[in-house]
Amino acid sequence: MTPSPPSPPSPPSPLRIGNFSGFYGDRADALHEMLTGGELDVLTGDYLAELTMLILGRDRLKDPSAGYARTFLRQLEESLGLARERGVRIVTNAGGLNPAGLADAVRKLADRVGVPVRVAHVEGDDLGPRFPGSLTAHAYLGGFGIAACLREGADIVVTGRVTDAALVTGPAAAHFGWTPHDHDRLAGAVVAGHVLECGTQATGGNYAFFREADVRRPGFPLAELYADGSSVITKHPGTGGLVDVGTVTAQLLYETTGARYAGPDVTARLDTVRLTQDGPDRVRIDGVRGEAPPPTLKVGRSRIGGFRNEVVFVLTGLDVEAKAELVREQLAGSLAKAADVRWDLVRTDRPDADTEETASALLRLVVRDPEQAVVGRALSGAAVELALGSYPGFHVLAPPGKGAPYGVCEAAYVPQDEVAHTAVLDDGRRIPVPPAADTLVLEDVASPELPEPLPPGPVRGAPLGLLAGARSGDKGGDANVGVWVRTDQAWRWLAHTLTVDRFRELLPETAELKVTRHVLPHLRALNFVVEGVLGAGVAAQHRFDPQAKALGEWLRSRHLDLPEALL
Structure with missing residues (x-):
């Protein structure tokens, strides 16, 4: 048998x-x-x-x-x-x-x-x-x-x-x-x-x-x-x-x-x-x-980039732009030696406001320099000395300090076989982990064929976020903004509408930066990489949103013509 x-x-x-x-x-x-x-x-x-x-x-x-x-x-x-x-x-x-x-x-x-x-x-x-x-x-x-x-x-x-x-x-x-x-x-x-x-x-x-x-x-x-x-x-x-x-x-x-x-x-x-x-x-x-x-491993490096100090002036009521200009002029001499000076006027105010806070705008000053003294006593003293001799209603959110070190995050690359990857067991034995035997140098993927565009029809000006989701984040000094939609019809519209040029129009802070669009049809998604928008990275706090966490939500809030058939 x-x-x-x-x-x-x-x-x-x-x-x-x-x-x-x-x-x-x-x-x-x-x-x-x-x-x-x-x-x-x-x-x-x-x-x-x-x-x-x-x-x-x-x-x-x-x-x-x-x-x-x-x-x-x-x-x-x-x-x-x-x-x-x-x-x-x-x-x-x-x-x-x-x-x-x-x-x-x-x-x-x-x-x-x-x-x-x-x-x-x-x-x-x-x-x-x-x-x-x-x-x-x-x-x-x-x-x-x-x-x-x-x-x-x-x-x-x-x-x-x-x-x-x-x-x-x-x-x-x-x-x-x-x-x-x-x-x-x-x-x-x-x-x-x-x-x-x-x-x-x-x-x-x-x-x-x-x-x-x-x-x-x-x-x-x-x-x-x-x-x-x-x-x-x-x-x-x-x-x-x-x-x-x-x-x-x-x-x-x-x-x-x-x-x-x-x-x-x-x-x-x-x-x-x-x-x-x-x-x-x-x-x-x-x-x-x-x-x-790839044949190389990414190396994340961090170093101390210098010293940083910050002060936020509160500008209330009328003549906000003129008040901001006055402060800039008054501090210009004290800031002349600093390696990097950044002013940002954030218009949180509104006319005829019913609370003092909503009648106020914020003028943010950030100073960076290799020397702590330049961003410390010099800025602190100059800003505080304005208390009785500047714009009407002068005050700050908090007095500037002596300046603190800030970090810079960078990337480098080394061959895989130059890194001693090792597993160390509970009994002390050490097991070497060999590098990848097969490697392939990265190359860009050819852009996939886009779907047929939607036929023309009535449109209505409305926020992009009514149709699209987004999530954004940081990689060193760069940021990515992933945008996706949830239906095939919406994908036909998004793929042809949200070009790099339109992205830059909607987010003017990216207008002078390199922006690359990547198309992911199976996910009905576009991924935009914005180079340099975060300066030296999160630790340097280059932007108001240093990790680009809300960059995607800003994009979703911007208005453009949306097809009424999709709404």
């Missing part, structure tokens, strides 16, 4: 990965909330941003043993036993500049609360000695160091600077047995990781259409990740907010550029992403294609 052929092996079970932190300062109770809200395999916490690295760098100057996110320890103290009991592994980049230090602190915490855990960490990202003059210089590592730690049995993995998506690609590679050659699968995990990385931004937080759901306390997101790289984005039952194609689209566009989303493990093609509503608070992501990663 011929034996029956063996049954094919069962596919690996889906991996449920949640997020409990999108930034350093996120909701303190989120770790406990995620552990008690439903089933999970892995919890990830993202603490690092360009500004955070600068903050941690200044902490380390004061205390060499510092440099990591201390709030993570406070969160973990309450929830470590619960995570162990439920078999949930924790992966976090809270290690910042000192992942080994945080790993040791977690071990001490575990001993104190009597919870046995194996703690591993990932290192090799710190390239400070290669970049003299930098406060911090850290390469963005991928997920395979995390995967090595998990494969060796780590319960908690602490990293320094990895890509935000690596917190998901690492656990996925460990769970499904992926190799660096599994580009499509890795790309799918990168997309899921990018959706999760900012916490509640995927579940209704900071969402353009926030009035469509109860977003007073959005739940944190999770992804059900499958062996082929596809995923479903959802959240625990009963938590606030919503997960729909719009919220996921918004987060996909956040802080991205073109169709190629490059990382150390893989380059994900955002123009292949397909989103489908898969039920209430469930969005399926599939179709994601991947390519070999």
Whole structure:
């Protein structure tokens, strides 16, 4: 009798990965909330941003043993036993500049609360000695160091600077047995990781259409990740907010550029992403294609750029423009030696106002210079001396101080094989993580064919936001503004209407800057990258909105002719 052929092996079970932190300062109770809200395999916490690295760098100057996110320890103290009991592994980049230090602190915490855990960490990202003059210089590592730690049995993995998506690609590679050659699968995990990385931004937080759901306390997101790289984005039952194609689209566009989303493990093609509503608070992501990663790793550098001082004059009632001009003229001599002087008149006033505050405008003066004395005593004394000899109603929001140092965030690139990516296990063993074997130099993707334009018809002047959502953010001194619509008909209109020229007309602050438009038809989205709009980056506070968080909302508020058929 011929034996029956063996049954094919069962596919690996889906991996449920949640997020409990999108930034350093996120909701303190989120770790406990995620552990008690439903089933999970892995919890990830993202603490690092360009500004955070600068903050941690200044902490380390004061205390060499510092440099990591201390709030993570406070969160973990309450929830470590619960995570162990439920078999949930924790992966976090809270290690910042000192992942080994945080790993040791977690071990001490575990001993104190009597919870046995194996703690591993990932290192090799710190390239400070290669970049003299930098406060911090850290390469963005991928997920395979995390995967090595998990494969060796780590319960908690602490990293320094990895890509935000690596917190998901690492656990996925460990769970499904992926190799660096599994580009499509890795790309799918990168997309899921990018959706999760900012916490509640995927579940209704900071969402353009926030009035469509109860977003007073959005739940944190999770992804059900499958062996082929596809995923479903959802959240625990009963938590606030919503997960729909719009919220996921918004987060996909956040802080991205073109169709190629490059990382150390893989380059994900955002123009292949397909989103489908898969039920209430469930969005399926599939179709994601991947390519070999670039041969270089991005290095985030921060340094002290000089000193900065600020004063805001309040101009009330009549003759606002003339009052502003008087102050400028009175301070011109005192500011002559400063390297950079910026005046901004913000017209918050309105005629015949019924409160003093709404009758007032704000004149903001920011001064920067390499020397603290230039922005300190010189400006402080000159501004205060005007108190009895300037415009009528003279006062300021707060007296200027002595000037404080400001940071500059920059990017550099190094070959992948020059970075010693290493997994350090709980028992001290060190596992080298090789660089990507296959690499591909990034090139721009050819613009896709646009849909047929809408036929002519009646139009009405109205805000763009009646039709389109937007989300914006920063990357160094640049900003991106992702704009999307929710129907095919609206996409036919948006793709032909919101050109670079029209974008510049709607946002005059971008008129003299380089603006690049990227088209993502599957998402019904356009992504605009505005170079240099943020100066030297968030830490330098070049603009009123230094991280471009509200640039997209400004765009949505601008009026243009909208087809009445779409309204």
